[in-house]
Amino acid sequence: MTASLAIETAPIPIRAGVGHWLSSYVMMTRWELTSLRMLLPLIVALQVVIGGGFALGIGLFFDQMPVRNALYLSTGVTVVTLITVGLVLGPQLVANHKTAGTYDFMWSLPVPRTTQAGAWVTVNSVIALPGMVAALLIADLRYDLPLRITLSIVPAVLLTIVAATMIGYAFAHAIRKPMITQLITTLVIFVILGFAPINFPPDNLPRWLADLNLYLPFYHMAVVMRDGLTEGLVTEVGISYLVLGVYTVASVVVAAWVIGRRD
Amino acid sequence: MTADVRPRAFGGATIVQTGPRRWLRSYRMMMRFDVRGLGQWLMIGIAVQVLMGAGMAVMYGFYLGGDVPDVVKVFIATGVPALGLIPMGLVMVPQMVGQQRIAQTYDFIWSLPVPRLAAAASTFTVFTLMAIPGFATALGVGVWYYGIALQVSWMVVPAVLLTSLMCSSVGFGMAHAVKSPMVINFIANMIVFFVLLFSPIIVPVAQFPDWLASVHKALPFYHMAQVIRDGLSNGFVTEVGTSYVVLGAWTVGGWLATAWVVGRRG
Numbered sequence: 001m002t003a004s005l006a007i008e009t010a011p012i013p014i015r016a017g018v019g020h021w022l023s024s025y026v027m028m029t030r031w032e033l034t035s036l037r038m039l040l041p042l043i044v045a046l047q048v049v050i051g052g053g054f055a056l057g058i059g060l061f062f063d064q065m066p067v068r069n070a071l072y073l074s075t076g077v078t079v080v081t082l083i084t085v086g087l088v089l090g091p092q093l094v095a096n097h098k099t100a101g102t103y104d105f106m107w108s109l110p111v112p113r114t115t116q117a118g119a120w121v122t123v124n125s126v127i128a129l130p131g132m133v134a135a136l137l138i139a140d141l142r143y144d145l146p147l148r149i150t151l152s153i154v155p156a157v158l159l160t161i162v163a164a165t166m167i168g169y170a171f172a173h174a175i176r177k178p179m180i181t182q183l184i185t186t187l188v189i190f191v192i193l194g195f196a197p198i199n200f201p202p203d204n205l206p207r208w209l210a211d212l213n214l215y216l217p218f219y220h221m222a223v224v225m226r227d228g229l230t231e232g233l234v235t236e237v238g239i240s241y242l243v244l245g246v247y248t249v250a251s252v253v254v255a256a257w258v259i260g261r262r263d
Numbered sequence: 264m265t266a267d268v269r270p271r272a273f274g275g276a277t278i279v280q281t282g283p284r285r286w287l288r289s290y291r292m293m294m295r296f297d298v299r300g301l302g303q304w305l306m307i308g309i310a311v312q313v314l315m316g317a318g319m320a321v322m323y324g325f326y327l328g329g330d331v332p333d334v335v336k337v338f339i340a341t342g343v344p345a346l347g348l349i350p351m352g353l354v355m356v357p358q359m360v361g362q363q364r365i366a367q368t369y370d371f372i373w374s375l376p377v378p379r380l381a382a383a384a385s386t387f388t389v390f391t392l393m394a395i396p397g398f399a400t401a402l403g404v405g406v407w408y409y410g411i412a413l414q415v416s417w418m419v420v421p422a423v424l425l426t427s428l429m430c431s432s433v434g435f436g437m438a439h440a441v442k443s444p445m446v447i448n449f450i451a452n453m454i455v456f457f458v459l460l461f462s463p464i465i466v467p468v469a470q471f472p473d474w475l476a477s478v479h480k481a482l483p484f485y486h487m488a489q490v491i492r493d494g495l496s497n498g499f500v501t502e503v504g505t506s507y508v509v510l511g512a513w514t515v516g517g518w519l520a521t522a523w524v525v526g527r528r529g
């Protein structure tokens with residue numbers, strides 16, 4: 001009783017403001033990096049292996065891979081490496097927290113909840129970028145690609161990472177059952193690798209499936225990345241930026257709503 | 264200390280049953296045990312296999328693009344069903360054993376009063392049969408999607424059974440030999456990755472670099488595709504006998520690993 005009395009008489013100052021947010025953000029980024037410390041090198045290595053593996057492995061399907069296919073494939077694997085962490089690994093980690101019962105603990109930390117989202121996006125970028133660069137280098141060595149890298153690669157990479165991370169973040173937190181999250185991530189891998197025009201041009205898909213992909217984010221991620229890496233491969237990039245922007249904002253809204261409520 | 268420590272059921276000595284009849288009865292009971300133990304995973308596993316089989320049958324076509332020659336179509340349509348047999352034995356079986364270790368029911372299963380071989384044989388049977396619906400779906404979807412005619416012969420039966428048995432045997436052997444569930448999971452995922460991208464299952468081995476082709480002569484994946492393609496088409500496969508021998512050797516290898524591990528007492 002004396003302890004609670006003491007608390008009542010001397011209220012804890014509630015800190016707020018930009019300075020507090022920034023220092024919390026730095027702390028949460030360190031928190032996330034530290035909690036992954038064992039896995040981090042492994043995840044980065046796996047990213048490189050998966051990205052490079054796709055670039056090389058799909059080439060074996062062709063007797064002689066046409067340059068256009070090689071260009072689509074190599075730019076596609078950069079997208080795959082950028083988005084798998086945010087869309088697949090991230091939600092799975094959240095699901096694991098929910099299964100293990102450590103989920104509520106995360107929210108009890110004395111930091112603004114938005115800093116956790118910010119920290120996670122940052123950590124994702126740290127993980128995803130080496131894989132992307134390595135995949136592109138491996139593909140270029142193997143196929144000798146006519147790449148033309150322009151400055152628009154910077155917004156393309158950033159928007160792709162943020163969109164993918166926030167979509168994954170939103171559904172991972174919004175869905176209560178870890179099993180459903182696992183199921184969705186499995187489905188997402190399948191769609192990314194086989195049913196979205198990321199690693200191959202959209203005209204390889206049946207018409208209806210190509211049309212459906214216009215409403216999903218994956219194709220548009222590939223368009224903005226190709227725009228930054230090649231010349232003449234994609235058109236109407238503005239629309240893709242717009243669609244990705246809408247997806248990002250919508251995910252942020254959903255995430256904000258989910259992490260803002262108190263059950 | 265020479266006292267008889269055996270449980271005194273039936274007012275005296277325990278009856279140790281032996282013989283083929285007891286083995287068959289144990290085998291049947293263990294199959295019921297396995298099927299019930301899988302519970303909803305049985306249906307989920309089959310459903311995932313069916314969906315993956317159907318998905319992969321069309322997916323590879325997307326990568327190759329519009330005008331694919333008929334030969335390539337036949338290779339995909341006969342390769343994807345073979346590919347679809349792999350995850351059941353080489354991923355689900357090891358993961359199941361890994362789960363048993365995590366849940367600490369692993370030792371319990373070996374403590375059941377049945378011959379250990381009957382328990383292992385039951386797992387092989389259940390997982391071999393579970394892989395069949397996925398195989399059939401992948402084949403059907405491939406034939407429909409690529410619009411090709413296959414020459415299915417009765418040889419497809421031993422081919423599918425041996426392939427599926429080989430996968431569960433190797434997966435089972437591996438899962439028992441490797442203690443850490445994490446490591447098993449990692450190996451299983453690496454196998455899938457390697458098989459999906461770097462195996463001459465849906466493409467001719469001639470497209471592979473020489474060194475990788477020779478590696479695949481020793482691994483089971485190329486030979487699985489060979490025996491199954493032999494049962495589904497005409498004129499694409501030669502030296503199918505060698506492939507059966509290699510698959511048989513891997514199956515026996517899986518059994519030996521299992522026998523060595525389950526035969527010893529912890």
